[in-house]
Amino acid sequence: MDLTLHHLHFAYRGGHPVLNGLDATLADGQLTALLGVNGSGKSTLLKLMAGILTPDSGNIVLGAPLDQSLRQLGPRRIAHYCAYVAQNSPPPTLTVFDYVLLGRLPHQGGWSARPSATDLELVEQSLNHMELIDLAYTPMTKLSGGQVQMAVIARALAQQPAILLLDEPTNNLDPKHQVQLMDKLRAASREKRTTVIFSMHDINLALQWADRAMLLHEGRLLRHIPTTQLTTGDLSTLFGLRYRMLEGHDNQRWFWPETF
Numbered sequence: 001m002d003l004t005l006h007h008l009h010f011a012y013r014g015g016h017p018v019l020n021g022l023d024a025t026l027a028d029g030q031l032t033a034l035l036g037v038n039g040s041g042k043s044t045l046l047k048l049m050a051g052i053l054t055p056d057s058g059n060i061v062l063g064a065p066l067d068q069s070l071r072q073l074g075p076r077r078i079a080h081y082c083a084y085v086a087q088n089s090p091p092p093t094l095t096v097f098d099y100v101l102l103g104r105l106p107h108q109g110g111w112s113a114r115p116s117a118t119d120l121e122l123v124e125q126s127l128n129h130m131e132l133i134d135l136a137y138t139p140m141t142k143l144s145g146g147q148v149q150m151a152v153i154a155r156a157l158a159q160q161p162a163i164l165l166l167d168e169p170t171n172n173l174d175p176k177h178q179v180q181l182m183d184k185l186r187a188a189s190r191e192k193r194t195t196v197i198f199s200m201h202d203i204n205l206a207l208q209w210a211d212r213a214m215l216l217h218e219g220r221l222l223r224h225i226p227t228t229q230l231t232t233g234d235l236s237t238l239f240g241l242r243y244r245m246l247e248g249h250d251n252q253r254w255f256w257p258e259t260f
C-alpha cells in the first residue's frame, strides 16, 4: 500500500516547527531509509505516519485499495494497516508470547475477544521468524535489550501490516542480528509488498538494504531518492561533515566522514 505525504506541517505545542511542508510518496514493496541529524524530526515523522501524532496541516494518505487520509481513520483502523516500532520500548510485564499476541488486537473483535487459531498461528510464525520461540513463555522483563527489540519487531510482524514503520530498529542488536533483521525487512517488502520505512544513524547499513533514502534537513525533505543516487555532497549538507565514498565492484558504496 502506498503512503503519501501532502504538504505536511507539524510543531509540538509551543515549540518551533519540526516538519515544514513535506511532500512525498512511499511506494509499496519498497524499503525507505529516513536519515537526518538528531532532532531533525525522524521520530516525529514516523509517529505522524503511525497516527500517534496528528499534523497541524497537510495530510497523510494511505493508498489503494483504501485511499483514505489518516485523519478519517480511528486508531484501530490505522493499526489495521500500520505497525509502529518505537525507539527503545520499555518491556511490559507480559510473556513474550502474550506481548507478540498484542499485534493481533487490531484484527480481533475487541479487547475481550479470544484470539483465533489464525492469531495464534501468526504469533508462532513471528516468534519463529525472529528466532524467539524458545523464549515464548519468558517474561519480557527478563530479556536482554536485543531480545526485547526482536520481540517488539515480532509483535509488529504479527500485526501483518501493509505499512511497517520502525524507529532505529537495529538499536541494541549485535552486527549479525542487525544484518538478519535488515534481511527480514527486505523479505517482508519483497514477498508481502509491505511498505517499510525506518530511521537509522548507521548510513552504510541503511544504504545497503534500502531502496530509497529520505533526507530530512531543517524541517524539509532535502532529497527523496534511490539510494544509488546519494552523493557525498548530500551527506555533507545533511550532517555538516565532509564525506568520502568507496565504490566496490558489485556496485556497493560505502560512505565515511573525514576526520578533523
Ligand SMILES: Nc1ncnc2c1ncn2[C@@H]1O[C@H](COP(=O)(O)OP(=O)(O)OP(=O)(O)O)[C@@H](O)[C@H]1O
Binding pocket: 012, 013, 015, 018, 036, 037, 038, 039, 040, 041, 042, 043, 044, 045
Ligand atoms: N514530545 C515532545 N514534545 C516537544 N518537543 C519534542 C517532543 N519530541 C520531540 N520533540 C522535538 O522535536 C524535534 C524533533 O525530534 P525527533 O525526536 O523527531 O527527532 P529525531 O530526528 O528522531 O532525533 P534522534 O535522531 O535524536 O532520535 C526536536 O527538536 C525535539 O526536541
